[in-house]
Amino acid sequence: xxxxxxxxxxxxxxxxxxxxxxxxxxxxxxxxxxxxxxxxxxxxxxxxxxxxxxxxxxxxxxxxxxxxxxxxxxxxxxxxxxxxxxxxxxxxxxxxxxxxxxxxxxxxxxxxxxxxxxxxxxxxxxxxxxxxxxxxxxxxxxxxxxxxxxxxxxxxxxxxxxxxxxxxxxxxxxxxxxxxxxxxxxxxxxxxxxxxxxxxxxxxxxxxxxxxxxxxxxxxxxxxxxxxxxxxxxxxxxxxxxxxxxxxxxxxxxxxxxxxxxxxxxxxxxxxxxxxxxxxxxxxxxxxxxxxxxxxxxxxxxxxxxxxxxxxxxxxxxxxxxxxxxxxxxxxxxxxxxxxxxxxxxxxxxxxxxxxxxxxxxxxxxxxxxxxxxxxxxxxxxxxxxxxxxxxxxxxxxxxxxxxxxxxxxxxxxxxxxxxxxxxxxxxxxxxxxxxxxxxxxxxxxxxxxxxxxxxxxxxxxxxxxxxxxxxxxxxxxxxxxxxxxxxxxxxxxxxxxxxxxxxxxxxxxxxxxxxxxxxxxxxxxxxxxxxxxxxxxxxxxxxxxxxxxxxxxxxxxxxxxxxxxxxxxxxxxxxxxxxxxxxxxxxxxxxxxxxxxxxxxxxxxxxxxxxxxxxxxxxxxxxxxxxxxxxxxxxxxxxxxxxxxxxxx
Numbered sequence: 001x002x003x004x005x006x007x008x009x010x011x012x013x014x015x016x017x018x019x020x021x022x023x024x025x026x027x028x029x030x031x032x033x034x035x036x037x038x039x040x041x042x043x044x045x046x047x048x049x050x051x052x053x054x055x056x057x058x059x060x061x062x063x064x065x066x067x068x069x070x071x072x073x074x075x076x077x078x079x080x081x082x083x084x085x086x087x088x089x090x091x092x093x094x095x096x097x098x099x100x101x102x103x104x105x106x107x108x109x110x111x112x113x114x115x116x117x118x119x120x121x122x123x124x125x126x127x128x129x130x131x132x133x134x135x136x137x138x139x140x141x142x143x144x145x146x147x148x149x150x151x152x153x154x155x156x157x158x159x160x161x162x163x164x165x166x167x168x169x170x171x172x173x174x175x176x177x178x179x180x181x182x183x184x185x186x187x188x189x190x191x192x193x194x195x196x197x198x199x200x201x202x203x204x205x206x207x208x209x210x211x212x213x214x215x216x217x218x219x220x221x222x223x224x225x226x227x228x229x230x231x232x233x234x235x236x237x238x239x240x241x242x243x244x245x246x247x248x249x250x251x252x253x254x255x256x257x258x259x260x261x262x263x264x265x266x267x268x269x270x271x272x273x274x275x276x277x278x279x280x281x282x283x284x285x286x287x288x289x290x291x292x293x294x295x296x297x298x299x300x301x302x303x304x305x306x307x308x309x310x311x312x313x314x315x316x317x318x319x320x321x322x323x324x325x326x327x328x329x330x331x332x333x334x335x336x337x338x339x340x341x342x343x344x345x346x347x348x349x350x351x352x353x354x355x356x357x358x359x360x361x362x363x364x365x366x367x368x369x370x371x372x373x374x375x376x377x378x379x380x381x382x383x384x385x386x387x388x389x390x391x392x393x394x395x396x397x398x399x400x401x402x403x404x405x406x407x408x409x410x411x412x413x414x415x416x417x418x419x420x421x422x423x424x425x426x427x428x429x430x431x432x433x434x435x436x437x438x439x440x441x442x443x444x445x446x447x448x449x450x451x452x453x454x455x456x457x458x459x460x461x462x463x464x465x466x467x468x469x470x471x472x473x474x475x476x477x478x479x480x481x482x483x484x485x486x487x488x489x490x491x492x493x494x495x496x497x498x499x500x501x502x503x504x505x506x507x508x509x510x511x512x513x514x515x516x517x518x519x520x521x522x523x524x525x526x527x528x529x530x531x532x533x534x535x536x537x538x539x540x541x542x543x544x545x546x547x548x549x550x551x552x553x554x555x556x557x558x559x560x561x562x563x564x565x566x567x568x569x570x571x572x573x574x575x576x577x578x579x580x581x582x583x584x585x586x587x588x589x590x591x592x593x594x595x596x597x598x599x600x601x602x603x604x605x606x607x608x609x610x611x612x613x614x615x616x617x618x619x620x621x622x623x624x625x626x627x628x629x630x631x632x633x634x635x636x637x638x639x640x641x642x643x644x645x646x647x648x649x650x
Contacts, residue, residue, distance in 0.1 A: 010076075011106060013076075021099065021100060021103045022103055022104060022107060022149075024052075024149075024160060024161075024166060024169060025048075025051060025052030025053055025056060025149055025160075025166050025169070025170060026052070026166070026169035026170045026172075026173050028052070028056055028104055028108070028146055028149065029046070029052065029056060029058070029170050029173060029174075030173055031100040031101075031104065032056070032058040032144055032146075033046075033058065033173075033174075033177055034094035035094075035100070035101075035142075035144075036058060036060035036062055036142070037094050037177075037181060037184070037258075038062075038081065038093045038094050039060060039062025039063055039064070039141075039142065040062050040063055041060035041061055041062040041141065041184065042061060042183060042184055042185065042200065043060065043061045043184075043185050044058065044059070044060045044061075044184060044185070044186045044187075045057075045058070045059045045060075045186075045187045045189070046058050046174070046186065046187070046188045046189070047059075047188075047189045047190075048167065048170065048188070048189065048190045048191070049190075049191055050163045050166075050191070051162075051163035051164065051165070051166030051167040051170070051190075052149065052166055052167065052170055053149055053160055053163065053166055054147065054148060054149075055145065055146070055147050056145070056146040056147075056149075057143065057144070057145045057146075058143070058144050059141065059142070059143040060141050060142055060143075061139065061140060061141040062141050062142060063116060063117065063140070063141075064114045064115050064116040064117070064119075064122075064140055064141055064142055065112070065114040065116070065142055066116055067119065067123045067133065070112060070114065070123055070124075070125045070133060071125060071131055071133070073101050073112060073125075074101055074102055074105045074110065074112070074125070074127055074131060075102060076099055076102040076103075077099060077102075078102075081093040090293075090294040090295040091294055091299055092257070092294050094258070094259060101144075104146055105127045107149065107150050107151075107152065107153055107156065108146045108147060108148060108149045108150070108151065109126075109127065109128050109146070109147040109148055109151065110126070110127045110144065110145070110146055110147075111124065111125070111126045111127075111128075111144070111145040111147075112124065112125050112126075112142065112143070112144050112145075113125075113136045113138045113142070113143045113145075114138065114141070114142040114143070115138045115139065115140050115141065115142075116140065117140055121135055121136065121137065121138075122135070122136040122137060122138035123135060123136060124136040124138075167190060171196075174186070174188065174196070175214045175253075176253055176260045177260075178198050178210060178214060179210070179211065179214060179215075179253050179287055180253075180255050180258060180260070180289065181258075182200070182201035182202070182206075182207050182210065183200060183201075183202065184198075184200065185198060185199050185200045186198040198210060198213070208220060211238070211287070215251060215285075215287070218244060219238075219240055219244065219251065219285060221244075222240050222241045222243065222244035223238040223239070223240055223241075224238065224239050224240070224241060224327050224328070224330065224331070225237075225238055226238065226239055226288065226323060226324065226327045228323040228326075230319060232292060232293045232296070233290070233291070233292055233315075233316070233319050234289075234290070234291040234292075235288060235289070235290050235291075235319070235320065235323050235324075236288070236289045236291075237286065237287045237288035237289050238286065238287045238288075239284065239285075239286040239288065239324060239327060239328070240284060240285035240286060241328075241331050241625065242274065242277040242278045242284070242328070242331060242625065242626045242630060243625060243626070243632055244285060245278055245279065245282035245283060245284060245285070245630075246282065246283045246284075246285055247281075247282065247283070248283060249283040250283075251285035251286075252270075252283070252284070252285065252286055253286065253287045253288070254266055254270075254286070254288050254290065255288070255289045255290065256290050256291075256292065256297065256299075256308060257290075257291055257292065257294060257297070258289075259299065259308075261307070261308060262307065263307055263308060265310065265313055265316065265317055266290075266316075266320060268317065269316075269317045269318075269320035269321045269324070270284065270286065270320065270321075270324060271284075272321050272325075273320070273321050273324035273325040273328060274324075274328065275588075276494075276588070276592075276623060276626075276628060276630075277328055277331065277623050277625070277626040277630055278626070278630040279629065279630030279631060280629075280630065282630065290320070292310070292316070296310065296311045296312060297309070297310050297311065298310075298311075328623060329622035329623055330622070331622075331623050331624070331625040331626070332618065332619065332620075332621060332622060332623065332624040332625060333459035333460045333618060333619050333624060333625070333634065457477070458476075458615065458616070458619065459476070459619055460474055460476070460481050460483070460615040460616075460618060460619055460634065461474040461475045461476030461477070461481055461615070462474060462475055462612060462615075463608050463611035463612050463615060464608075466485075466605065466606055466611065467482075469602050469603035469604070469605070470484065470485065470486070470602045470603075471483060471484060471485065472485050472488075472606075472611045472614070472615070474611075474615060476636070478638055478639055479636055479637050479638035479639050479640075479641070479642070480636070480637045480642070481615075481634055481635070481636050481637075482634065482635050482636075482637070483614070483615065483618070483633060483634040484627075484631070484632070484633055484634065485600055485604075485606065485611070485614065486599050486600055486601055486602065486627075487626075487627035487629075487631050487632070487633045488614060488618050488624070488627070488633040488634065489599040489600045489614060490595050490596050490599040490627045490628055491595075491618070491621060491623060491624050491626065491627050491628060491633055492614070492617045492618060492621050492624070493594075493595040493598055493599055494591060494592055494595035494628050495621050495622055495623065495624075496621075497555075497591045497594060497595060498588070498591055501536075501537070501587060501591060508538040508539075508540055508553035508554065508555060508556065509538075509553060509554060509555070509556045510552065510553050511551070511552060511553065511554065514550050514551060514552045515550070515551040515563050515564060516544065516548060516549070516550045516551075517548070517549060517564045518547050518548050518549075519547060519548075519549060519568060519571065520547065521546060521547055522575065523568065523571040523572065523575065524543060524546075524547060524549060524571075526571045526574050526575045527541070527549065527567065527570075527571050527574075528543060530574055533587070534570070534590070537555060537587070537590060537591075537594075538553065538554060538555030538556065539551065539553065539554060539555065539567070540552050540553035540554075541553075541567075549567070551563055551567065555594070562597050562598075565597065566593065566594060566597045569593050569597070570590050570593055570594075573589055573590070573593060574590075592628040595628060596628065618633065618634070
């Protein structure tokens, strides 16, 4: 028999609502913490028992709750944060729905005690005592005690985990709040013992200490400060260099107008920004604050307010991608002095709910490095030390560098592999100096860039040897550098062909003898389908029968010896790619494949001049710290590390 429609009781309705808002004790802590932030609190004390399952007490020094409002605080859909539809459409507070305390009160025992500034004393209300107002003693601010979570819903309580697990969820939540609200001091007690304390971080040094306490010193050492503003969009915070990647996405903090957010659009934009420099099995680390006009974002799409919807989603995605991608472009070898200059030119402003003006961005500074831990070199000392390195380098390669009297003689006597290094030497030249006529297909390298031994410093030092045909060993003024020559050359070529493509400088060279090879019908169809796109890259080809392709022109920076393998790999890559992929992804994937094929490989013997040319190229190339696949291109071993290995001075 069909059941009749019946109006639910208020108690059951609140318990259903609680199921949407309250998942576990950490959900309660989140709601209480957000209320304290909205109340203007600067001091918060959080006391927990048994991971929050038995007791959660949060005390703040905010502006408190009026006596007549205390009863309404536990009433569903009663709030002080929005009064009209206009305020709902431009929310600037952390909470706004007004169902949090009522929902908590429906599944736990709740006691609220609060005092406002002008009141003679505090007032208290307890949902277990009929919501009767009782005079109480309390400083200005509010205390909310939640006891025995899910005591009246046993089915929900049995799904709670062990005490350690529930506390871990709360601890993770607290980290997110503390990384955003530097102006709040927090003390946490668990089972009667103080377990954590966060003082107010009102200076750059204190902010750095708080971040180190939560994320670790290694994050600080590898962090890049991001500070960008455009129109009504502002992005600030820290992103980690690609070499500081994680096996899990457990160090990713993103805030929109001060609100903790996990959003697919944002995650995709950040992932795309790291795409060229991060290994596909690793995750980036970041702490980012994104400010946007509240009227252009809807935070009322999910009960927990973790998700949101942007009115101009494409604009937001492109802004985040462009700014993070640009910041990562500076990940290249630099000297200590250059790092200090970059740090001093960067500032950080705590997140605000309103878009910030440019002059506001220049008010505060945050210096990542502690100068007391670094050698205090004067300019004269640095110059003298580096001149000694230059003299050593002159002794190492001076004879080789001056052995030949002409570039033709040098080209005929060096062991440069023409099919590997022609691209590197040509792409290092200005674009207007490139010889792009038909002779380029038959000419050898005309010049080999020689090192100018002037009084300047080189972050990657000078090459002294090639190890196992794979690595370049280089000496710097304070240690040793080991470079993966294939990975490094691959990045250098990739960035240059991307620049040529972006500036429409890609040109073709006609082959004296066209290349003909067979391939499967499927791959041939793929290449014919993408013929227009590949022609823009410099490839000109046509079918010759059902399974044969004839290639008549190739990009000017390639040699013909590997074209067959390259086009087969491109065809296979395009075949496996989804059709939803954007054209830029196709292009970058093809350019990366071309760079990988063109880069030097293991057991390619390089001269010292060639190795140093690659080091100089790396120093001038964006994102040179990683190859196109996210692998590191170089590592450094300092003299101090070597001293430790050999126990020198001990």
